[in-house]
Amino acid sequence: MTSATTCLAEAAFGPRPDRWPLPAPTSQRDRWLRAVAAGGQGRYASALADLACIAAHTAPDPGAEPLLSLAYSTRASFLRQLGGHDLARGWDGRAWAVAGQDLEAGADALVGLAADALGVGRFALSATLLQRAQRLIDGSGPARLPVRLHWVSAELNMAGGAGTLAVGHAERATELAELTGSPRHAVKSAVVLAAALCSGGRLPDARRVADEAFGETERLGLVPLRWALACLLADIGSTVHAPAHVAAVRDAAADTVRRRGGVWTRR
Known part of the structure; x- marks a missing residue:
């Protein structure tokens, strides 16, 4: 990994969630990592700009659909954090639609949909979606x-x-x-x-x-x-x-x- 990728991974999912400013991305996945890290700090404008860039540059490429799915799931998670479960549901639905066979993207979308359903009081649906996510993860990913x-x-x-x-x-x-x-x-x-x-x-x-x-x-x-x-x-x-x-x-x-x-x- 490049030094930028390492820094962004550490900020998004590793030991340095406090890192700011974040380095410029060297790939679209780097851009997703930067959006995740920025969102964790509540820097939503920065994060949403990166997610929009991912959507603009990966949507025409079927091979990049799992990354697009992760970007959609991340946008949905921001909406939930701010109380918008109904709005989040649409983005998680888009994430599931393009996740394909990718385990990480599919699991993120299903768990997100379960959280959305829970947030609007659809408890049975939430439980069903969590069961599907559990079967998908099953110790992998x-x-x-x-x-x-x-x-x-x-x-x-x-x-x-x-x-x-x-x-x-x-x-x-x-x-x-x-x-x-x-x-x-x-x-x-x-x-x-x-x-x-x-x-x-x-x-x-x-x-x-x-x-x-x-x-x-x-x-x-x-x-x-x-x-x-x-x-x-x-x-x-x-x-x-x-x-x-x-x-x-x-x-x-x-x-x-x-x-x-x-x-x-x-x-």
Whole structure:
């Protein structure tokens, strides 16, 4: 790999999610990695520009369809982060349509569709899509795929009132995230685990997990996850930070997302 590719891979899925500025891409896959990394920092305008460039340069080439699928899935994930599950569904549908036989692209699209269905209350459909994704992954593909699968499985169980099962999926995601070498995935897993612990009535454990991850979001510059944790801690209380501080961080993170090109969707 080129030095640029290495830097971008480390920022997107490796140990340096805080890296900014990011180097110029040397390929369209590099451009996707840069979009993923920028999105993790809440730099949505930059990320969306790269995704649009991928679509403009790969759509005519059937051999590049898996990368196009990943770009569509990534755009959908940004929309979900900002509350737009209905809008995300269309992009995940496009991702699935062009994924072909590519395992990574197909699994990302299915898990994304499951998350979209969950977000609009279609729990049975979400469960069916997760089962299809599980069969597709089946121990293969990038290490991040089962992590994502367990995130959405935990969220589905939370929505269904099955707190214990939700905690189990979230704990498994946390374990698997450590194997990916990605602090961003580890922090997102902690967000899901804290929420699952809440759903299981384990508020002291939820506060402990959320408070620890809250500090990591600041250190790593993960603004969307910082906002999510601040929202959670504003509801359940922090053992470290005063309510006014948590509320200030929440509002500042939301403003930073707006300044960086994110558009919040309210349902």
